[in-house]
Amino acid sequence: MDHIAAQSSTASNGQSAVFVGGPTYPDDKDAAQVIADLRKSGFTTVILWSIHVAVKGADTKDGDLFYNSVKIISDGEYVGDKAWPPLLKSLRTDKPSSVNRIEVSVGSAPPAKDWENIAALIKQQHGTGPTSVLYRNFKKLKEITGADAINNDDEKCYDVSSTVAFAKMAGQLGYKFTFAPYQKMKEYWAKVKADLGAIVDRAYVQCYEGGWRNADAKCLCEWSTELKDVAVFPGLWCRHATSAGKPCDQGDSPDEMKKKMSSWKKDCDKIAGGFLWLYDDIRKCAGSTGFTSANYAQAINEATKSKKAATTAV
Template sequence: MKRPWFPALLAVLLALVFVQPASAQATPRSAIFGGGPFYADGQAVMDTLRSSGFTTVILWSVHVHPNGDLYLNDKLIVQNGRYVGDAGWPARLRTLKQAPTSVNRIEVSVGSWGVRDWENIAALISSGGTGPSSILYRNFQALRTATGADAINNDDESFYQVAPTAAFARMAQGLGYAKFTFAPYTNQSFWASLKSNLGSLVDRVYLQGYAGGAGNNPATWNRALGMTVDPGLWSKHGSGCSAGDSPATVESKMRSWKTSAGITGGFMWLYDDMKACSAQGNAAAYARAINNGVR
């Protein structure tokens, strides 16, 4: 007896069994910024990050001194084209991507509030250029070798000049930093101009949704930059760990932004505070909150 409906039914059943929607297959994108502990806490912090659920680790913050020396916060790590920091750090960083791990990307963040890193970069470009003999080239080459970073993150909060920043980004690309990312909180027109200049070299924008950027609307920034941003929140911190967002509020806000702005990723600031306020939420809890919120 012929069953003309059977082949079609079989095809549907096979599709249900073997094919998942793209959204179900994709791993949500989640990043975490961290300062001193990422350098000073040994292998333990690397193992914590590997099992956390975060997909991107952002080393914050590299400061560029007027002579080109590179500091990770207050620790000298690169000088005269050589890595001079903790001898064990590069090997520890390499374990971040070693299976089993959730981490598939490392970024080095340059700049922060109240520093002159990007002003110093511009001055060094003006005096020495970005060629292989320049101190910027040699020092960021040494930093790339030491960290294995996939991208430079721009946390410029004062300079806002397109031409020297773009020149630096292209130099970094030539050194093996495959991408250049933004961490804006204000001055949308600058970031839009820089994105237009650099094009696909910029693949992520970590939009600050806390402190001075607390009123930022990801949908507005999406339109201005022509790409979907990854908004971020500040974990529990401060006196009594009473300020900032808990994992529960992070998940709620990410879910709201998923609806209003179509976000596909998010980030957390700051691992140092998660360590200090671990009773209110550890790295794994915050990663889970972002990943659940943007699914």
């Protein structure tokens, strides 16, 4: 019998990332339960938000790293809660777990000055070599978090040269480098990607708040093109309250998130996954909305899965 090529379709799993703030840290009494919930949620990537970089002050040394408001690393040494590293390790080692990647996010919206501080420290210490405080502190951060990548959540500084220098240092330490952009596509992000190449493997494009203009398949594909075909993960904000005491009636439900991301994926094959902002809001609003982390992860995974044609001989 002649061998004839036949086409069949096989589905590849979608990918989902979630930004997580303070609930993973041991000063939250439910941190262990939060870690357990993330393991069984279906999210494939956990992004720890946010790492802040300090300069010398009354109570800080140059390069001190904070996880939100808690100092965790100083002068190359871990000074945080001893329970945190094993908790984070259990995200992947305790089974079953859907989590196969951990990232640490640096920066946030103003008034944070993390990327300005990074630029100042690079200038002050003449680079990012092994003796620099940035190198030593981020080496220790990788050791205690097991992070696969550093996520750049710069929403203010946008200095290309210092970002590139920092990211190259991160690459030497074994990190990948990812973006969390909502603007400055060509002016900043494309220039950084051009200088860094394959070390940048994902762009978590914000499609909410200031990034509302990105909530369009054509625009999301443009992001990928400008960033040299990097994998794009569009992000949406889950149901949340605008202030304390308000109902959780803002943002997207799992069904709404699935509908939007499915539509974008259909028209932009550069979309490799999606992300959710913010786990802390899922937790706060679960009692009133009934939506769980598993509901949201399933929505994103299903929306971003793809079908690939497989050739078989018959």
